[in-house]
Amino acid sequence: MSRVALVTGGNRGIGLAVARRLAADGMKVAVTYRSDPPSDLFAVQCDVRDPESVHHAVNEVEQTLGGIDVLVANSGITRDRAFAVMSEPDFAAVMDTNLMGAYRVTRAVVREMMRKREGRIVFVSSVAGLTGSVGQANYASSKAGMIGLARSLALELSPYGVTVNTVAPGWVDTDMTVRLPEKVKEGITSQVPLGRQGSAEEIAEVVGFLASEGSSYVTGAVLPVDGGLSLGA
Numbered sequence: 001m002s003r004v005a006l007v008t009g010g011n012r013g014i015g016l017a018v019a020r021r022l023a024a025d026g027m028k029v030a031v032t033y034r035s036d037p038p039s040d041l042f043a044v045q046c047d048v049r050d051p052e053s054v055h056h057a058v059n060e061v062e063q064t065l066g067g068i069d070v071l072v073a074n075s076g077i078t079r080d081r082a083f084a085v086m087s088e089p090d091f092a093a094v095m096d097t098n099l100m101g102a103y104r105v106t107r108a109v110v111r112e113m114m115r116k117r118e119g120r121i122v123f124v125s126s127v128a129g130l131t132g133s134v135g136q137a138n139y140a141s142s143k144a145g146m147i148g149l150a151r152s153l154a155l156e157l158s159p160y161g162v163t164v165n166t167v168a169p170g171w172v173d174t175d176m177t178v179r180l181p182e183k184v185k186e187g188i189t190s191q192v193p194l195g196r197q198g199s200a201e202e203i204a205e206v207v208g209f210l211a212s213e214g215s216s217y218v219t220g221a222v223l224p225v226d227g228g229l230s231l232g233a
Helices: 013-024 051-064 088-116 137-160 182-189 200-210
Strands: 004-007 028-033 042-045 070-073 119-124 162-169 222-225
Touching: 004 013, 004 051, 013 028, 013 070, 013 119, 013 200, 028 051, 042 051, 051 088, 070 088, 088 119, 088 137, 088 162, 119 137, 119 200, 137 162, 137 222, 162 200, 200 222
Parallel strands: 004 028, 004 070, 028 042, 070 119, 119 162, 162 222
Antiparallel strands: none
């Protein structure tokens, strides 16, 4: 039988590319969204900041597609600002969505994976969690926290056959980056050793491997997919 995958924030950008890649690999894929669900995938509305919303979304996926075998925790937001003028609500909102959201969805699916003694969990973090990022203290903190959470879970869940890994995308062409001024984009690109932006599909390739049976001996890994941007970090 086809494995079931849940991708949070799977209605656009990296999440959508991941969901389509997993579907192409033969999985039954569900995505969560807050607005604008994709038309080509099974979609459930969910706000990862709300435990009840997460609970209902996971239940809907399980009742419709079956027990979840693969979780990709991808939902994330930014509220960029220099730290000296960053408000506590802006810091907390990013932590609540990015880090606590990953906690909530993982908590909702992990017991069933432990019971079945198999499962794949992939966190979509960021190179910012490895290197830090000016104006993104909240975002970088949340993404670094995801790495610590994933590595801790890898230790806890290994006896149950559940692997937990992290992908750390770098400078990727998404809805979040396309709005930046050209000069800013050129400046960031100049810092990438490979000399270009990555694509959401390139991130999805790596997530697809970590979600596959072929990654059965990989757990606790942090894989930068960043064109070399984090070299030396």
